[in-house]
Amino acid sequence: MNVKLPEKYQPKIKSAYVNPGITLLLENFTKEVLFDFEVMIKIHFDPFKVPDNLYKFIKICNSFSIFTIKNIEETNCIEEQKVELKRFQMEIVVEINYETFQKEESIVVYEIIKNSSTLVGSMLTDILLNSSKIANVFRASKIILEKSYKPETSIDEMLYITMTAITGGFAGGFNRAILFVEDSGDFKVHRVIGPESDREADKTYEKFETLERNIELYLVLSRK
Numbered sequence: 001m002n003v004k005l006p007e008k009y010q011p012k013i014k015s016a017y018v019n020p021g022i023t024l025l026l027e028n029f030t031k032e033v034l035f036d037f038e039v040m041i042k043i044h045f046d047p048f049k050v051p052d053n054l055y056k057f058i059k060i061c062n063s064f065s066i067f068t069i070k071n072i073e074e075t076n077c078i079e080e081q082k083v084e085l086k087r088f089q090m091e092i093v094v095e096i097n098y099e100t101f102q103k104e105e106s107i108v109v110y111e112i113i114k115n116s117s118t119l120v121g122s123m124l125t126d127i128l129l130n131s132s133k134i135a136n137v138f139r140a141s142k143i144i145l146e147k148s149y150k151p152e153t154s155i156d157e158m159l160y161i162t163m164t165a166i167t168g169g170f171a172g173g174f175n176r177a178i179l180f181v182e183d184s185g186d187f188k189v190h191r192v193i194g195p196e197s198d199r200e201a202d203k204t205y206e207k208f209e210t211l212e213r214n215i216e217l218y219l220v221l222s223r224k
Helices: 005-015 020-032 052-063 105-115 118-150 155-166 198-205 214-224
Strands: 037-045 067-073 084-085 093-098 177-183 186-193
Touching: 005 052, 005 118, 020 105, 020 118, 037 052, 052 067, 067 177, 093 105, 105 118, 155 177, 155 186
Parallel strands: 037 067
Antiparallel strands: 037 084, 084 093, 177 186
Protein backbone atom coordinates (compact mmCIF):
# COMPACT_ATOMS: atom_id res chain seq x y z
CA MET A 1 0.00 0.00 0.00
CA ASN A 2 1.25 3.48 -0.88
CA VAL A 3 2.35 5.84 1.86
CA LYS A 4 0.07 8.83 1.43
CA LEU A 5 1.51 12.30 1.20
CA PRO A 6 0.26 14.94 3.66
CA GLU A 7 -3.00 16.65 2.77
CA LYS A 8 -1.26 19.92 1.88
CA TYR A 9 0.11 18.28 -1.29
CA GLN A 10 -3.14 16.68 -2.44
CA PRO A 11 -4.64 19.63 -4.41
CA LYS A 12 -1.46 19.87 -6.50
CA ILE A 13 -1.37 16.12 -7.07
CA LYS A 14 -5.01 15.97 -8.13
CA SER A 15 -4.67 18.89 -10.55
CA ALA A 16 -1.46 17.57 -12.15
CA TYR A 17 -1.94 16.89 -15.86
CA VAL A 18 -0.12 13.83 -17.17
CA ASN A 19 0.51 13.60 -20.91
CA PRO A 20 -1.75 10.85 -22.36
CA GLY A 21 1.27 9.53 -24.25
CA ILE A 22 3.01 8.83 -20.94
CA THR A 23 -0.13 7.15 -19.62
CA LEU A 24 -0.23 4.87 -22.68
CA LEU A 25 3.48 4.12 -22.30
CA LEU A 26 2.99 3.06 -18.69
CA GLU A 27 -0.16 1.05 -19.45
CA ASN A 28 1.83 -1.01 -21.94
CA PHE A 29 4.83 -1.20 -19.62
CA THR A 30 2.72 -2.64 -16.79
CA LYS A 31 1.60 -5.44 -19.13
CA GLU A 32 5.21 -6.44 -19.75
CA VAL A 33 6.91 -6.24 -16.36
CA LEU A 34 6.79 -9.10 -13.87
CA PHE A 35 8.07 -7.07 -10.95
CA ASP A 36 7.05 -4.02 -8.93
CA PHE A 37 8.92 -0.88 -7.93
CA GLU A 38 9.46 0.69 -4.54
CA VAL A 39 9.41 4.49 -4.63
CA MET A 40 11.25 6.79 -2.25
CA ILE A 41 10.30 10.47 -2.45
CA LYS A 42 12.12 13.48 -1.06
CA ILE A 43 9.88 16.53 -1.35
CA HIS A 44 9.99 20.17 -0.23
CA PHE A 45 7.84 20.96 2.79
CA ASP A 46 6.32 23.91 0.89
CA PRO A 47 3.89 22.55 -1.77
CA PHE A 48 4.49 25.61 -3.95
CA LYS A 49 8.20 24.86 -4.24
CA VAL A 50 7.69 21.36 -5.59
CA PRO A 51 8.24 20.87 -9.37
CA ASP A 52 5.09 20.13 -11.36
CA ASN A 53 6.71 17.01 -12.80
CA LEU A 54 7.19 15.62 -9.31
CA TYR A 55 3.47 15.98 -8.67
CA LYS A 56 2.81 14.25 -11.99
CA PHE A 57 5.11 11.42 -10.97
CA ILE A 58 3.28 11.01 -7.66
CA LYS A 59 -0.05 10.93 -9.50
CA ILE A 60 1.35 8.19 -11.74
CA CYS A 61 2.43 6.18 -8.68
CA ASN A 62 -1.09 6.50 -7.30
CA SER A 63 -2.55 5.27 -10.60
CA PHE A 64 -0.41 2.21 -11.38
CA SER A 65 -0.11 -0.70 -8.99
CA ILE A 66 3.46 -1.56 -10.02
CA PHE A 67 4.60 1.53 -8.09
CA THR A 68 4.47 1.52 -4.30
CA ILE A 69 5.48 4.66 -2.41
CA LYS A 70 7.43 3.26 0.55
CA ASN A 71 8.93 6.38 2.04
CA ILE A 72 8.32 10.14 1.98
CA GLU A 73 10.81 12.60 3.38
CA GLU A 74 10.29 16.34 3.54
CA THR A 75 13.19 18.73 3.08
CA ASN A 76 13.89 22.45 3.42
CA CYS A 77 16.30 22.42 0.49
CA ILE A 78 14.73 22.76 -2.96
CA GLU A 79 17.64 21.06 -4.74
CA GLU A 80 17.42 17.97 -2.52
CA GLN A 81 14.06 16.96 -3.95
CA LYS A 82 14.27 13.66 -5.79
CA VAL A 83 12.71 10.27 -6.45
CA GLU A 84 14.38 6.88 -6.20
CA LEU A 85 12.94 3.84 -7.92
CA LYS A 86 14.07 0.33 -7.15
CA ARG A 87 12.81 -3.19 -7.52
CA PHE A 88 11.66 -4.72 -4.27
CA GLN A 89 14.59 -5.62 -2.03
CA MET A 90 17.04 -4.82 -4.83
CA GLU A 91 19.32 -2.06 -6.05
CA ILE A 92 18.14 1.38 -7.20
CA VAL A 93 16.90 1.18 -10.77
CA VAL A 94 16.81 4.91 -11.44
CA GLU A 95 17.09 8.19 -9.57
CA ILE A 96 15.34 11.35 -10.74
CA ASN A 97 16.77 14.50 -9.21
CA TYR A 98 15.42 18.02 -8.87
CA GLU A 99 17.26 19.28 -11.94
CA THR A 100 15.60 16.63 -14.10
CA PHE A 101 12.15 17.32 -12.69
CA GLN A 102 12.56 20.95 -13.74
CA LYS A 103 12.81 19.99 -17.40
CA GLU A 104 10.17 19.20 -20.03
CA GLU A 105 8.21 15.95 -19.73
CA SER A 106 9.98 14.47 -22.74
CA ILE A 107 13.37 15.11 -21.14
CA VAL A 108 12.23 13.48 -17.90
CA VAL A 109 11.14 10.36 -19.83
CA TYR A 110 14.44 10.38 -21.72
CA GLU A 111 16.46 10.63 -18.50
CA ILE A 112 14.50 7.75 -16.97
CA ILE A 113 15.17 5.54 -19.99
CA LYS A 114 18.82 6.58 -20.17
CA ASN A 115 19.49 5.94 -16.49
CA SER A 116 17.37 2.81 -16.14
CA SER A 117 18.67 -0.73 -16.07
CA THR A 118 19.20 -2.29 -19.49
CA LEU A 119 16.04 -4.38 -19.10
CA VAL A 120 13.74 -1.51 -18.15
CA GLY A 121 15.26 0.88 -20.69
CA SER A 122 14.92 -1.59 -23.57
CA MET A 123 11.31 -2.38 -22.64
CA LEU A 124 10.34 1.30 -22.58
CA THR A 125 12.12 1.96 -25.88
CA ASP A 126 10.36 -1.00 -27.52
CA ILE A 127 6.98 0.29 -26.36
CA LEU A 128 7.74 3.76 -27.73
CA LEU A 129 8.69 2.31 -31.12
CA ASN A 130 5.53 0.20 -31.32
CA SER A 131 3.42 3.20 -30.29
CA SER A 132 4.99 5.25 -33.08
CA LYS A 133 4.15 2.49 -35.56
CA ILE A 134 0.52 2.52 -34.43
CA ALA A 135 0.45 6.31 -34.80
CA ASN A 136 1.71 5.94 -38.36
CA VAL A 137 -1.05 3.43 -39.11
CA PHE A 138 -3.63 5.90 -37.82
CA ARG A 139 -2.14 8.62 -40.02
CA ALA A 140 -2.53 6.40 -43.08
CA SER A 141 -6.06 5.51 -41.98
CA LYS A 142 -6.91 9.20 -41.75
CA ILE A 143 -5.90 9.72 -45.38
CA ILE A 144 -7.98 6.71 -46.44
CA LEU A 145 -11.04 8.01 -44.60
CA GLU A 146 -10.62 11.48 -46.08
CA LYS A 147 -10.50 10.03 -49.59
CA SER A 148 -13.55 7.87 -48.97
CA TYR A 149 -15.67 10.97 -48.31
CA LYS A 150 -14.80 12.53 -51.65
CA PRO A 151 -17.64 12.15 -54.19
CA GLU A 152 -15.19 11.45 -57.02
CA THR A 153 -13.66 8.43 -55.27
CA SER A 154 -14.99 5.23 -56.84
CA ILE A 155 -15.51 1.96 -54.99
CA ASP A 156 -12.69 0.34 -56.95
CA GLU A 157 -10.33 3.16 -56.05
CA MET A 158 -11.38 2.96 -52.41
CA LEU A 159 -10.65 -0.77 -52.35
CA TYR A 160 -7.29 -0.19 -53.99
CA ILE A 161 -6.32 2.53 -51.51
CA THR A 162 -7.36 0.41 -48.53
CA MET A 163 -5.49 -2.68 -49.70
CA THR A 164 -2.44 -0.58 -50.52
CA ALA A 165 -2.47 0.75 -46.97
CA ILE A 166 -2.60 -2.82 -45.63
CA THR A 167 0.45 -3.83 -47.67
CA GLY A 168 2.41 -0.56 -47.50
CA GLY A 169 5.57 -0.44 -45.41
CA PHE A 170 4.36 2.80 -43.79
CA ALA A 171 1.40 1.01 -42.19
CA GLY A 172 0.37 -2.65 -42.23
CA GLY A 173 3.45 -3.96 -43.96
CA PHE A 174 1.82 -7.20 -45.14
CA ASN A 175 3.20 -8.83 -48.31
CA ARG A 176 -0.20 -9.34 -49.92
CA ALA A 177 -3.88 -8.59 -49.38
CA ILE A 178 -6.88 -10.51 -50.72
CA LEU A 179 -10.51 -9.41 -50.63
CA PHE A 180 -13.13 -12.17 -50.73
CA VAL A 181 -16.79 -11.59 -51.57
CA GLU A 182 -19.59 -13.94 -50.54
CA ASP A 183 -21.48 -15.40 -53.48
CA SER A 184 -24.28 -17.92 -52.87
CA GLY A 185 -22.66 -19.25 -49.73
CA ASP A 186 -19.18 -19.38 -51.24
CA PHE A 187 -16.34 -16.90 -50.96
CA LYS A 188 -14.74 -15.79 -54.20
CA VAL A 189 -11.65 -13.69 -54.73
CA HIS A 190 -12.69 -10.15 -55.63
CA ARG A 191 -9.45 -8.18 -55.39
CA VAL A 192 -5.80 -9.09 -54.88
CA ILE A 193 -2.83 -6.82 -54.34
CA GLY A 194 0.79 -7.88 -54.05
CA PRO A 195 3.62 -9.21 -56.20
CA GLU A 196 3.16 -12.50 -58.04
CA SER A 197 6.83 -13.42 -57.72
CA ASP A 198 10.07 -12.42 -56.04
CA ARG A 199 11.16 -10.74 -59.26
CA GLU A 200 8.03 -8.58 -59.35
CA ALA A 201 8.48 -7.75 -55.67
CA ASP A 202 12.05 -6.61 -56.28
CA LYS A 203 10.87 -4.48 -59.19
CA THR A 204 8.29 -2.79 -56.95
CA TYR A 205 10.71 -2.18 -54.09
CA GLU A 206 13.27 -0.65 -56.47
CA LYS A 207 10.87 2.26 -56.99
CA PHE A 208 11.43 3.35 -53.41
CA GLU A 209 14.92 4.73 -52.90
CA THR A 210 14.11 6.05 -49.42
CA LEU A 211 11.85 5.09 -46.53
CA GLU A 212 8.15 4.70 -47.28
CA ARG A 213 6.76 7.59 -45.25
CA ASN A 214 3.88 8.96 -47.28
CA ILE A 215 0.86 6.95 -48.41
CA GLU A 216 0.08 9.54 -51.10
CA LEU A 217 3.48 9.05 -52.77
CA TYR A 218 3.16 5.29 -52.36
CA LEU A 219 -0.18 5.27 -54.20
CA VAL A 220 1.24 7.29 -57.09
CA LEU A 221 4.33 5.10 -57.49
CA SER A 222 2.38 1.88 -57.12
CA ARG A 223 0.20 2.78 -60.10
CA LYS A 224 3.19 3.33 -62.38
